[in-house]
Structures are given as structure tokens and as C-alpha cells.
Amino acid sequence: EDQVTQSPEALRLQEGESSSLNCSYTVSGLRGLFWYRQDPGKGPEFLFTLYSAGEEKEKERLKATLTKKESFLHITAPKPEDSATYLCAAPLAGANSKLTFGKGITLSVRP
């Protein structure tokens, strides 16, 4: 069954402590892997789209990478303002496609 799984569920980091968030997917014929950031009480904010294995994209302290089975969101020297829930999503294959989101990773960065 096609699905998107994120781990860990929650991550607490000290300011400046780099880490990676994992998104595993089992989607045949991947048509994009998306990363979003969601702050409490707000809608998700688009971060990155990756389409093929080996692709990487960067934005400030964030870098997203994609392999054939996983995507990683690397956070370098995080700051407290990076605290949020990070969601990954992929459209499932098939005539009636639907965008499936992982449960999200809640990141807390302590000053």
C-alpha cells in the first residue's frame, strides 16, 4: 500500500545542534515529494519539492534531499524560530490520485 511515514514524531534540539528529519515513502511512480512547515494555528507553508532521486534543494538553514525510498530534511545550526511541525507529502499513483501527508515531525529548538 502506498504510504508516507515520518520519523521521529518529535525532536528537541539545542540551538545550533544540527539534525535530520526523515520521510519514508512507498509510492510507485513518484510524482513529487513535498516538504511543508506548519506553525501552530496556521496552514502549512510550502518549503520544497523534489522530483527525482539525488535531487537536493536548499533554503537558509534547511536542505532537502531525496533517495528512491526516503527524503531527508537537514537542519543546520537551527534557531528557536525553526520550531514548527514539518510535514512531507506525496501524490499517490493511480487515476484517482490523492496527496498523502505524513503525520509530521514536531521540532522544538531550545535557546
Next chain:
Amino acid sequence: KAGVTQTPRYLIKTRGQQVTLSCSPISGHRSVSWYQQTPGQGLQFLFEYFSETQRNKGNFPGRFSGRQFSNSRSEMNVSTLELGDSALYLCASSLEGITYEQYFGPGTRLTVT
């Protein structure tokens, strides 16, 4: 450019009633998708509309329906509300569809009592 707007932002309804939520996409975006977000299930895809046609649909009962108008604005309707329908309903717009980056609105918080 104005972002995605959703109205109302908060809504309290009684079980058995129906509700209509509205979404105005970013200008020029033809695809509008709707999602339900709950603490237990996370973000779940309801359906996508493109050029006034439902193009994709998630695994929700027929009580959940939607439509899109010629100006790309969209509405979502939930009939015979149940307590479990309490959630944050999010609308997202995209230029071409769910395989492209989507921009989300702030959501409508629906509470069913």
C-alpha cells in the same frame, strides 16, 4: 499577490446540521484542494477541483462534497455533521494540481457539539 483566504475562520455547529466553508485561491491558480486536519489522523486529503471539475477524491463519506466556480473559488459542504467532523479544514491552491507546490490558507476551525 494575495494569499489563499478561507471563511469563516471559526465555526461552531450542532450534530446533524450542515455547514459550508469557502475558499478563495491565489489569483491565477486553477486547482483547489481541501484537507481535514485532526490531532489523531493528521492532514487528510478530501478532494481536488480543477477548472470546476472534481479531479481527485480522498476516502471520505459522501457527506463531504465540494464545488468550484468559474472564478476558481471553491466551497466545501458537510451535511449531517457528526462529532468526529470537528477539525481544522484547510484549503490549498496550486497552478496546476496536487503534483505541484500548493499554498495553504489559514483554515477553518469547525467544532461540532
